[in-house]
Amino acid sequence: MSTGTLPGPPRGSVAGDDAERLWLLGVRHHGPGSARAVRAALDSRRPDVVLIEGPPEADAVVGLAADPELRPPVALLAHAVGDPARAAFWPFARFSPEWVAIRWATDHGVPVRFIDLPAANSLALHAERDARQELAEADPAEADAEPAEADADPAGESVPPEEGAQRDTPEGGTPEAGAEFGVPEDGTPDIVPRTDGTPEDGTPEDGAPEAGAPEAGAPCAHTPQDAEDSAAVRVDPLAVLARAAGYDDPERWWEDAVEHRGREGDDPLAPFTALASAMEALRERYGDGGHRDDAIREAHMRLRLREAVKEFGRVAVVCGAWHVPALRADATVTADRRLLRGLPKVRAELTWVPWTHRRLARRSGYGAGIDSPGWYDHLFSAPDRVVPRWMTAVAGLLRAQDHPVSSAHVIEAVRLAETLAALRGRPLAGLGEAHDAVRAVMCDGSDVLPALIHDRLVVGEDLGTVPDSAPAVPLARDLVRTQRTLRLKPEAADRQLDLDLRSDNDAARSRLLHRLGLLGVEWGRPGEARQGTGTFRESWQLCWEPELSVRVAEAGVWGTTVESAATARARDAAETAAGLDGVTAIAERCLLADLPGALPTVMRVLADRAALDTDVSRLAGALPALVRSVRYGDVRGTDAGALREVAEGLATRICVGLPPACAGLGEDGAREMRGHLDGVHAAVALLAGAHEPLRGRWAGVLRSLAGRDATTPGLIRGRAARLLLDDARLxxxxxxxxxxxxxxxxxxxxxxxxxxxxxxxxxxxxxxxxxxxxxxxxxxxxxxxxxxxxxxxxxxxxxxxxxxxxxxxxxxxxxxxxxxxxxxxxxxxxxxxxxxxxxxxLDPGRADAVLPTLRLLLGLPGAARDLEGDRA
CATH class of the missing domain: 1.25.40 (Serine Threonine Protein Phosphatase 5, Tetratricopeptide repeat)
Known part of the structure; x- marks a missing residue:
């Protein structure tokens, strides 16, 4: 299999008479070995066009890959126009074969085309799947009939999309860049020890994951009948070939078979030749591998492939290895078009967004996730001496954490890793050996520092960047401008941000984070300040996740700037809030976010709800948030006079209605009312500075509760007595x-x-x-x-x-x-x-002895003289 061309395809297939001008480069998505092999193949064959597995809508923005400000990890984001929440991602890392192919094409002036099912169709198919799931929940009998109907439709009109792992994974019938694992491209003998692709135990590779949690090597796509047909066999090509080679861990096999050997070889197409044979064997045995929706995608890819072959002279295709046999299959144009006829469609927009290494990790739920994105990035970028360079990076991280690591530690760790590899029969030291060596030599056997190394280096915290020229909604552009103005850069790593609201820049940062919170863009989570407890301090835990790009697109319906969008969202939230406490919470957030344009609407709704609500429990639940709003208004210099009037009115009504409302409560009701009692007590204390009579009235309510008979629960009577005692009123x-x-x-x-x-x-x-x-x-x-x-x-x-x-x-x-x-x-x-x-x-003499020292500390007249006299 070193002829430099793929095995002869059937006459009449896509590759039929064009085998010498068409190269199908089957890859493992996010496989650094595949990325190196793709680059070598493109350098060798110099195609006239490069075709990539991905949505064709990306053709309009692929040129941005040449912009130096577009730095991976990044992702193509497609969302339905008018419904931004319905979205899909196609992630790329620096070591993704598709990204390498794109950059090669842009660097050499070669056109790039995406050939997978359009996002317009995949998003619509996903909507159909959601509708069918809702129908299944409402009418199980109707749902039982649905799979048969979908199978019976040869045109694929009723076929729903494949399920992505999460909202952050590609959806809707497009296992985007990285939606499935292909198998490695190396041509060494242990890659395909059995030509039928059968595991050593002779059983098919089952164990398909649940939707949303695909396993290593598993396509993130799922069949339309996944929920109903639990017996369907899904094939994990990577795991099948790893087992056939005698490995339990597919990632370890990938390193040995590809990463440690894929750097050698004279024929750049030899890995893909071996890979094509392996995939043909697997698909002959397992058919569609339990992923019947792949037929729709592969039909579309064949049609685009035929167009490219006619238009260009030499064509290179970079796709998941699993699809290579299907793209070379003997299928007619008529059959492919019939399969695609009648697919649903929506308007879709597509752009680039930043991505993170953490979201490429399998543990994030990503269908094509890998265990160690940071390690794979190192394998791809290191020109030589992979393990020594890795140990150096680990030592740098540990030193930054004030952990003593010397050059001798690095040298000894490298030696130990290489020795472990030899003892374990591996061609070179891999991540497992590096981990064991670091733990033993640099971490003294501890598991704490290796966990840090795993998060920071093995997985990594890289966050990609996207140029301003990339298409984006106006709200996203305003957010980027504001972030730059405030010097608040998005980062993938968790970090704590402490703000001093007396500083103009910190106050503006606080307003931005609170406004984004109102819009559902939870970039920051409020925490406890590390420096003091004053009301002018705030602490935030920041972490930018890729999904926030979708949230920003969704929030774009409320306005073109962060302030206008947050104002419109606050007005709507106040008018649609379910209860009085919900409106008071919105009022508090409006003050924190400094949205004076929303306050008139919020105050009107608040006054109306407060006047009509007679439930003391709801009034008591709403008062603390309202009083906090008054307090924050004072701290931030905003006008909270109207809120204060409403708060004082609520407090007065609570004082009147609380004692009778506490009578006859059961155990659960008493426990809930005790929480309200504490909240109202704290709120009254905050209001008392401007309304002292209110505190006296509240103390009378507590005395009434503390002295009531057994009709009032003991929990309430005891709590009222304690609050009075703490206030020195008892x-x-x-x-x-x-x-x-x-x-x-x-x-x-x-x-x-x-x-x-x-x-x-x-x-x-x-x-x-x-x-x-x-x-x-x-x-x-x-x-x-x-x-x-x-x-x-x-x-x-x-x-x-x-x-x-x-x-x-x-x-x-x-x-x-x-x-x-x-x-x-x-x-x-x-x-x-x-x-x-x-x-x-009490010993009066000993107690009096402290008084001279106390007077001296307080600076009272004659204190020093008294102290000297006592000493004498």
Missing amino acids: ETAEAARLMGLALSPGTAPREAAAWVEGFLSGGGMLLVHDERLLALVDGWLTGVPEEAFTDVLPLIRRTFAEFDSGVRRTVGELVRRGPSTAGGTVGGGGGEPGAAGFGAG
């Missing part, structure tokens, strides 16, 4: 009295436990500092009848589990020693000398 003696009443023998144990849970949910330091409360809890708990203790125990354990470990330990010591017989406070004046408590009482 004396400790009164709190002890309320606890004594709640824990009296006449109260049911479960109700008493609920009161304790509500009272102690603010923290357990009360029990440390006041032995009277501890004695009451201890006495009640020891007196719970045995038959009721099992019901009470979970409530008590849940209460004490919220305490800090130090508090729990101190309470345990107090209980072990026994509460003070005098009922005084721990360390307080109420204790008697020698009493069995945590302390023996």
Whole structure:
């Protein structure tokens, strides 16, 4: 198989009489060995046109590949006009054979054509599949009949698209660049040890993945009957050939058979010749491999191939290896056109978008994903000494993390990797040997640093770039301009961004991220600031994912700029919000995003909803967000006066309606109302600066709840008492009295436990500092009848589990020693000398000794003199 041409095709096939002018270069998508072989074949044969497996709509933008600002990883993004959410991606990395072919063609002035099924058809087919799935959920009987009808239609009109792995994988009958694994191109004997492609155990290669989680080597396409025909055999060519060669790991076989040997050889077409024979054997045995929709795509590719052969002299085709036998099949033009007749169609637009190595990884759910994009990029780009160069990169990463790695570590790791390869019978050290050597030599056997190396280097964090000349919706262009102005570059790696809102640039960054959040473009996720807790600080966790390009396209329907789109989206969200709390959340986000144009609409809807809503629970749930909006308005210098008026009105209505709303609640209702109680209490505290009478009214509500009878749940009464105590509006003696009443023998144990849970949910330091409360809890708990203790125990354990470990330990010591017989406070004046408590009482002399030092620290007059006198 080293003749330099593919085996003779049947007369009348696409390649029939043009075998000397047509080269079918079957590849493994995202295979660096395939990429090198494609480049060598193109350099050798110098075709007049290069055909690529991909949507023909990409012909209009493929010229941008010559732009130096278009740097992979990138992807072709196609979406339906008017429905941007229906989209598909065709990703390319630097080591993708298709990308190598495109760049070769643009560098040599050779035309490039894409020959796969148009995105206009694939997106429409995907819509049909979604509709059929919805029908199946609504009427299973109707769904059972659907597959038969689809099979019966020879024109393919009812054939749905192949399922992509996720929204980020190619969809709709187009296993785009990388939608399936072809098999390697090397011509070494161990690639195809059995010409029938049968695994060593003699069984077909089954184990097809579920939709959305394709395995290594599996086409990401799925048949129309996947959901109904679970017995369909799907072929994984890479796994079949790896097993035939005696390998359990297809990726390891790929390295040994291709990456470590594919750099040699005089005939550039020899790998593809061997590959064609292997694929013919597999397809003779397995037919369509369980992917019946491939017939539609391959029919379209044959038609485009015939056109190119007639128009150009010498043609090179770069496609998935699985398709090579079908493209050389004896099929007529009439049959192919009949198969494509009647396919649904939508208007589609296509452009380039940035992609990431992480999204090329199989673990991301990508159908043609690979295990190690970063390692494959290294294999493709390293001119020689692959392992030493890799170890050097690993050492650089570890040094950047302040991990001591010397040149001696690198040398020893290289030696160990090469020794392991020899012991394991591998031609050269691969990723497995490199990993083991790094872990042993540089990481001292730890698994922490190897995980970092895997994320940063093996998978990689590369993010491609796209030039401004690429087609894009106006909103996307405005976003790019804003990002550049704010010096906020999208990155594929997770990073924390801390903002100081007193800085104009940081405030503008905050507004941008909040506006994008309103539009559903979740580039940043709010987090806790690492520097202080002031309201002028914000922290964001940023990570740009390729799917966000689709979200930006979707958001383009709201406006042409980020601000106008976010304003329109906020107005619509407020008018369509389901409840009052939803409207208040929108109001808060409008203030955070600085959208004054949306506030009038939001305020009108908010006032209307608040006036008509009589449910105290919903009012209480809406108040905290509204008060936070007022607070953020003050911090950011925006006018929140109207919001303050609404918030104060809501708080007043809550004060009136809350006590009766708490009566007769069950356990679940009481737990929900306790959350509202805490939220309203915090909100009133924020509003109290401008409305002090409101705080007094709220304190009266809490006193009413704390002193109510058993019709109000103990959880609510206990929580109200604790909030009053924390605000110094309830004396400790009164709190002890309320606890004594709640824990009296006449109260049911479960109700008493609920009161304790509500009272102690603010923290357990009360029990440390006041032995009277501890004695009451201890006495009640020891007196719970045995038959009721099992019901009470979970409530008590849940209460004490919220305490800090130090508090729990101190309470345990107090209980072990026994509460003070005098009922005084721990360390307080109420204790008697020698009493069995945590302390023996207050020593006035020792307590007074600290006063001179305290006065000196406070800068009080005469403090230094007093301190010297004490020392004397």
